[in-house]
Amino acid sequence: MSPAFSADQDAPSWPAEFAERYRAAGWWRGETFGQMLRARAAAHPDRTAIVDPAGEGRRWTYRELDERADRLAAGLLALGIGKGDRVVLQLPNVAEFFEVVFALFRIGALPVFALPAHRDTEIRHFCAFTEAVAYIVPDVEAGFDHRELAARIKAEVPTLRHVLVVGEPGEHTALRDVPREPVAVEDGPLPGDLAFLQLSGGSTGVPKLIPRTHDDYLYSLRASNEICRVDEHSVYLCALPAAHNFTLSSPGSLGALHAGGRVVLAPRPSPDVAFPLIEREGVTLTALVPPLALVWIEAAAERPDDLGSLDALLVGGAKLSEEVARRVGPALGCTLQQVFGMAEGLVNYTRFDDPEDTVLTTQGRPISPDDEIRVVDGEDGDLPRGATGHLLTRGPYTIRGYWRAPEHNRTAFTADGFYRTGDIVRQTATGHLVVEGRAKDQINRGGEKIAAEEIENHILAHPAVHDVAVVSMPDDYLGERSCAYVVLREGAGPLRGADVKQFVRRRGLAGYKVPDRVEFVQEFPQTAIGKVSKKDLRARLQLPLSFPLS
Ligand code: AMP
Ligand code: DBH
Numbered sequence: 023m024s025p026a027f028s029a030d031q032d033a034p035s036w037p038a039e040f041a042e043r044y045r046a047a048g049w050w051r052g053e054t055f056g057q058m059l060r061a062r063a064a065a066h067p068d069r070t071a072i073v074d075p076a077g078e079g080r081r082w083t084y085r086e087l088d089e090r091a092d093r094l095a096a097g098l099l100a101l102g103i104g105k106g107d108r109v110v111l112q113l114p115n116v117a118e119f120f121e122v123v124f125a126l127f128r129i130g131a132l133p134v135f136a137l138p139a140h141r142d143t144e145i146r147h148f149c150a151f152t153e154a155v156a157y158i159v160p161d162v163e164a165g166f167d168h169r170e171l172a173a174r175i176k177a178e179v180p181t182l183r184h185v186l187v188v189g190e191p192g193e194h195t196a197l198r199d200v201p202r203e204p205v206a207v208e209d210g211p212l213p214g215d216l217a218f219l220q221l222s223g224g225s226t227g228v229p230k231l232i233p234r235t236h237d238d239y240l241y242s243l244r245a246s247n248e249i250c251r252v253d254e255h256s257v258y259l260c261a262l263p264a265a266h267n268f269t270l271s272s273p274g275s276l277g278a279l280h281a282g283g284r285v286v287l288a289p290r291p292s293p294d295v296a297f298p299l300i301e302r303e304g305v306t307l308t309a310l311v312p313p314l315a316l317v318w319i320e321a322a323a324e325r326p327d328d329l330g331s332l333d334a335l336l337v338g339g340a341k342l343s344e345e346v347a348r349r350v351g352p353a354l355g356c357t358l359q360q361v362f363g364m365a366e367g368l369v370n371y372t373r374f375d376d377p378e379d380t381v382l383t384t385q386g387r388p389i390s391p392d393d394e395i396r397v398v399d400g401e402d403g404d405l406p407r408g409a410t411g412h413l414l415t416r417g418p419y420t421i422r423g424y425w426r427a428p429e430h431n432r433t434a435f436t437a438d439g440f441y442r443t444g445d446i447v448r449q450t451a452t453g454h455l456v457v458e459g460r461a462k463d464q465i466n467r468g469g470e471k472i473a474a475e476e477i478e479n480h481i482l483a484h485p486a487v488h489d490v491a492v493v494s495m496p497d498d499y500l501g502e503r504s505c506a507y508v509v510l511r512e513g514a515g516p517l518r519g520a521d522v523k524q525f526v527r528r529r530g531l532a533g534y535k536v537p538d539r540v541e542f543v544q545e546f547p548q549t550a551i552g553k554v555s556k557k558d559l560r561a562r563l564q565l566p567l568s569f570p571l572s
Contacts, residue, residue, distance in 0.1 A: 033216055033233035034423030034431060037439070041214075044418040047392060049245075050237040052213045055127035055276075056091075058240065062282050063088035066254070071279060073286045073303060074117035082117060084282070091124035096203030098125055101156075101184060105130035105211060108152035108219065110145065112136040114163050115264045115287040118188045118197060120275070122158055126218075127236075130211030133218045134231065135265040138163055139470075142530030143480075146175055147228055151426070152219065153181040158197065161189030169194055213237040219425055220267050220365040223471020225444060225462040227479050230434075231425040232365050239271065242369060242419040243280045245389045246273035249371050250307065250334060250359065256283035257331070259300060259308035261291035267365035268309055268339055268469075293321035301327045309336040309361070311469030313500050316346050319353040332356040336371075338363055338385070339469030340501050341457050347382045360385050362457055366441055367420025368393060370455050384454035393417035396440060397449055410448040410458050414440035463556070465492070468500035470534045474556075477537065480529050481506055481522060486514035491546055492537060493556045495563040503538035507559050509545060517542070 036044070044050045062071075067085035074080045082090070103109065109126055111133045113119040126133050134148050138160075149157055157175060159168035169192040172185040185194035211217070213236045220232040250273045252258070258278035262269045264287070270276050275285040286303045288296045291314050299305065310318065315337045322329065335350055338361030350358040362385035363369035370386035388395060396414040397405050405411045414436060422439050423431040435441055444462025447455045465472040474492040481490040489509040494502040510517060519540030526536045547558035 033425050036422055044392065049241045049390065049392065049418040050213070051240070052237065053240055054211055054213050054236040055124065055217055055240070056210050058280060059088050059091060059124055062279065066282055069282060070284050072117050072120055073284060075287065075299060076116065076289055080117050087120060087124065090121045091128055092206050093202035093204060094121055094125035094200065095128040095207045096205045097200040098131070099129060099207065100201060100203060103129065103131050103155055105209065107131045108134055108154040109156045109158060110134045110136055110148045110152070110154045111158050111265065112138060112140060112145065112168065113158060113188060114138050114160055115260055115289055116160070116188060117287065119264050128207045128210055130215060132216055135218060135220050137263050137265055137532070139532040139534060141532055142171060142174060144229065144532060145171060146178060149175055149179045149182050152231065155181055156184040156186060157182055158186045161187055161192070211236065222365055222424065223464060224473040225464045225475065226430060226473055227475045230427055230430065232421055233425045234421070238419040242271055242389060243273060243277045246271065246369065247277050247281050249373060249389065250336070251374065252277050252281045252283060252307065254282035256281055256307060257286060257303055257305045258283060259286050259288055259296060259305040261288045261296050261308050261310060268361065268363060272309065272336065272338065272361050272363050272369050274309065293318055293325060297321070297325055297327035297329065300329050300332055304331040306331055307334040307336065309338070311339040312337055312342045312346060313468040315342065315350060319346070319349050322353045329354055334359055336361045340466045344382050362386055362455060364443060368415045368417065380452065380454055383456065384450060385457050387453045387455065390417055390419070395449060397447060402436065407449055407451065410446060412461055413443045413445045413447040413455070415443060416440045465494040465502050465504045467502055467504060467534055472504055472535050477504070477506065477526065477535055480526050480531065481508065484522065484525050486510055486517050489546065491554050491556060491559055493559045495539065495560065505539040505541060505563055506537035507541050507543050507546065509543055
């Protein structure tokens with residue numbers, strides 16, 4: 023049986039009876055992001071929406087953000103960017119990120135949310151696979167010239183007509199020079215239409231794209247706001263990359279804007295940047311991955327900044343250890359909320375009224391009464407409550423399939439539309455989930471996901487490499503790092519670990535995907551049926567003396 027696809031071949035959607043139920047329950051309210059911003063701007067035009075501290079600093083009110091989105095939308099339309107077109111967006115935490123995103127939302131063009139760390143290989147794939155018409159970049163970010171990257175991609179991807187640069191454009195067009203038109207877009211998207219494509223950390227050779235609709239994403243924001251008590255007085259510090267699903271929506275910058283609150287952009291998440299912003303702007307909530315939470319805890323003891331305004335710190339993206347969880351409150355003077363989410367949909371939060379033990383030892387419970395949770399064995403059989411197994415989920419803001427990936431969707435979703443998260447969990451009597459492990463072939467490097475197969479494919483392209491297996495290794499700081507086990511071709515010349523790393527880097531991959539460690543072996547341990555046993559390879563990494571670091 024194939025999954026319950028709707029007529030839309032690009033983006034499998036919810037079957038009609040589910041859509042009706044989600045509407046009847048009030049989860050889907052028939053609103054678009056364009057309308058949402060318009061309504062907030064009408065309700066409180068002069069309240070500050072976005073604070074960007076870079077340079078001389080900028081503060082945009084809701085009216086200003088709304089007008090900017092309108093004017094840029096008209097300008098982009100005049101460039102020929104229309105409804106349904108894909109636009110790869112790779113901006114750091116700058117105010118323009120929101121101007122562009124809302125302009126695209128108004129048109130109904132779909133932002134594809136690349137991360138600042140992505141390089142040629144990822145960007146080429148996003149642009150080519152989505153047949154993107156435009157790519158929007160900063161000039162130079164973290165020492166890397168995105169204009170040069172854009173020139174290379176533009177030469178290779180025929181659909182890519184526009185490169186728009188925030189800052190100095192070089193050979194491309196400056197975003198600020200896109201003519202602004204004072205007209206409102208008329209034929210905008212419908213609430214059930216796609217709003218954007220988010221990225222999956224994935225476990226396959228190439229990253230998959232996640233189609234999210236206005237209706238479903240807005241629901242997750244409203245519900246997140248309620249759970250996290252985000253209102254018009256909230257000030258959200260966007261410390262992780264703005265484009266990441268966690269930062270965008272749990273409850274994130276879009277949640278804060280939905281509530282009429284304020285978004286403060288941190289160019290970097292380090293305490294020397296973030297703490298003074300918290301003090302100066304009266305930040306009330308923010309979100310971090312576990313390694314950064316630890317950095318903040320340790321810095322708080324040393325730094326003079328007043329973090330008294332901070333009510334809540336959301337920690338997610340990777341498993342937070344109980345020991346670190348225990349230190350958050352005392353060190354930062356705020357409430358910890360654990361978040362276990364995924365760009366595919368399902369988000370779990372610990373609640374403010376949960377017992378302390380639940381907050382410290384679980385990753386929260388689902389947002390919605392209509393989030394369906396199944397914990398199953400290897401044959402999709404339901405396990406009794408409390409047992410550890412594979413997490414499957416379905417619900418009003420969880421996708422029914424990846425974008426243009428019918429083959430992959432057949433295995434990534436059950437026949438009746440449950441998403442196979444690849445996470446191994448246990449559900450407590452109160453419905454909270456504890457993440458116990460992972461079945462998917464992925465490394466979670468401090469919240470940055472690496473699909474083992476993607477890196478294996480790159481290393482296999484090396485002429486001296488016969489075979490390779492990439493596995494995770496435990497790490498005190500990041501939780502996990504990556505290790506590539508390499509079998510060389512017979513007679514291949516000597517190869518060092520550093521050569522393999524450099525080879526991967528030169529193929530134009532995001533830096534976090536370069537293997538942290540490389541081990542050369544004669545052959546791989548095998549499972550009973552003759553597959554490479556990654557379990558045994560991981561176990562070998564526990565033996566540091568016989569396997570020195572490369
Ligand atoms: P993605 O599908 O790329 O958006 O990544 C989502 C994945 O991140 C989840 O399926 C989990 O594997 C992992 N993840 C997110 N939050 C947590 C958390 N709090 N604890 C453990 N793993 C997490
Ligand atoms: O890791 C994630 O993708 C994630 C974590 C927390 C996420 O997408 C989210 C919350 O929404």
